[in-house]
Amino acid sequence: MKxxxxxxxxxxxxNVADGLLEKNYEVVIVDDxxxxxxxxxxxxxxxxxxxxxxxxLYSIFKEEKPDIIIHNAAQLSVRISVENPLMDADINIMGGLNVINxxxxxxxxxxxxxxxxxxVYGEQKYFPANEKHPTNPISPYGVAKLATENYLYYFYKTYGLKYISLRYANIYGPRQDPYGEAGVVAIFSNKILEGKNPTINGDGLQTRDYVYVGDVVDINLKAIESDFTGLLNVGTAKETTVVELFNILKEVSGKDDVKEIHGPPKEGEQRRSQLSYGLAKKVLGWQPRVSIEEGLRLTYHWFKNH
Ligand SMILES: NC(=O)c1ccc[n+]([C@@H]2O[C@H](COP(=O)([O-])OP(=O)(O)OC[C@H]3O[C@@H](n4cnc5c(N)ncnc54)[C@H](O)[C@@H]3O)[C@@H](O)[C@H]2O)c1
Structure with a gap:
């Protein structure tokens, strides 16, 4: 299968490409x-x-005749989407629509x-959020993800194009960009390795649901084989504060002299995020396997060796 x-x-x-090749899928990559x-x-x-x-893109599809598309390409900075919603929509909505079409x-x-x-859920009304939680995104980035899901639903209902939308929590692991402004694990790991103190925005008690990329590879493999169509949360149903994350990374690094430094809070930053994985478990038999401690250890050592 291609x-x-x-x-x-x-x-x-x-990471998904590596996982697919290991399982002997043929893989074609499109990236700018x-x-x-x-x-x-x-x-x-x-x-x-x-x-x-x-x-x-159309001539590539025509030439390659793939069986399945995994659509990952995106502008992924929430901050850039706020500063330039048109640019974000151009890549994330129009680009996404071009792929779907x-x-x-x-x-x-x-x-x-x-x-x-x-x-896509915005400030959550209950924890963890399941797929029935109201969607009230508070960034153009979230709006664009939701719009793309709505197009997927439209193409499914109208033309029968099957889809699975994986609603990722905060994904971390090897190869994440340590120089972007998303990806706190990559940023903190890199800072600690450089002998610097990472800056925690605000009080550091904001929470996220962190999923190790190996578990994301696993859910993509399961999604390929499944007949399910629709939305699936990809979370651990656990929350970790930025301060907790900092402390685990500090311990993993063995560097006792790393200090906990706080900067100003990020304006408009969501306070808490936590996603259920019950539906993914039910329909795909997927559940997260890698604990935050183990995932942070694997990630830190990857950055250390690269
Ligand atoms: N990392 C996370 O925590 C997270 C969470 C939720 C959703 N996502 C989504 O997962 C996907 C992958 O994210 P990632 O963290 O691997 O980011 P990434 O930036 O490492 O990967 C995105 C890739 O898309 C490419 N790309 C960007 N614009 C393109 C365009 N116009 N045409 C072709 N290629 C283009 C980039 O070069 C890059 O290789 C994105 O859609 C992102 O929105 C990521």
Missing amino acids: VLITGGAGFIGS LSNGRKENLPEEAKFYKCDIRDKK ACHTYNINKIIFASSGGT
């Missing part, structure tokens, strides 16, 4: 390398440098979409 991954030179996409890296591309995968908004044009069996459970 799987085409958009954004496959990025953090999540390249705006944030992804050539070093992340597995040798066995065929690579096209292409923007997902480009018409060239290409799937429809070339009769692709199924599309798996990297959505965001951390942003």
